[in-house]
Every structure is written in C-alpha cells, then in structure tokens.
Amino acid sequence: HDNVGLLLFVGEVGELSEIFQWKGEVPKGLPGWEERETEHLGEELADVLLYLVRLSDMCGVDLGKAALRKIDLNARKYPAGPGCR
Numbered sequence: 001h002d003n004v005g006l007l008l009f010v011g012e013v014g015e016l017s018e019i020f021q022w023k024g025e026v027p028k029g030l031p032g033w034e035e036r037e038t039e040h041l042g043e044e045l046a047d048v049l050l051y052l053v054r055l056s057d058m059c060g061v062d063l064g065k066a067a068l069r070k071i072d073l074n075a076r077k078y079p080a081g082p083g084c085r
Contacts, residue, residue, distance in 0.1 A: 009051040
C-alpha cells in the first residue's frame with residue numbers, strides 16, 4: 001500500500017491554499033470576491049472534502065466519530081472563558 005491517497009489530499013489542499021495566497025486576510029462573507037472566484041473556491045473546498053473522506057475510508061477511520069471526539073477534546077483543552085462570545 002502506498003501513500004497516493006495522502007498525496008492527492010495534500011495536492012488538493014495546495015490548490016485550495018493557492019486561492020488565498022494573494023488575498024491576504026479574508027473577511028467573513030468574502031466581500032469583494034467575484035462570483036466566479038467564490039464558485040472556484042467552493043469547487044476546491046469540495047475536492048478537499050472528498051479526498052479527506054476517501055482517505056479516512058482507506059485508513060479505516062470513522063471521520064464523523066473522530067471529529068466529534070476532537071471537538072470534545074478541544075472543548076476541554078480550551079474552555080470558553082467568561083470573556084468569550
């Protein structure tokens with residue numbers, strides 16, 4: 001077994017990062033982005049998601065269960081303080 005799945009996933013993440021490379025900090029809602037840019041972003045996000053799901057399946061990892069466990073671990077590690085919204 002080789003690491004083709006991982007390499008494909010990393011390649012997709014690289015393509016996603018290229019979109020943001022020259023944008024600097026991106027505010028919520030992507031103001032100023034053209035429709036074709038947000039459509040392209042959606043396609044790249046979908047590619048990353050699909051490869052991630054495929055990779056987790058190849059590795060025998062229940063991605064939903066792992067995500068819920070991680071959310072719980074993060075909540076314990078970084079509890080929201082009184083100043084947090």
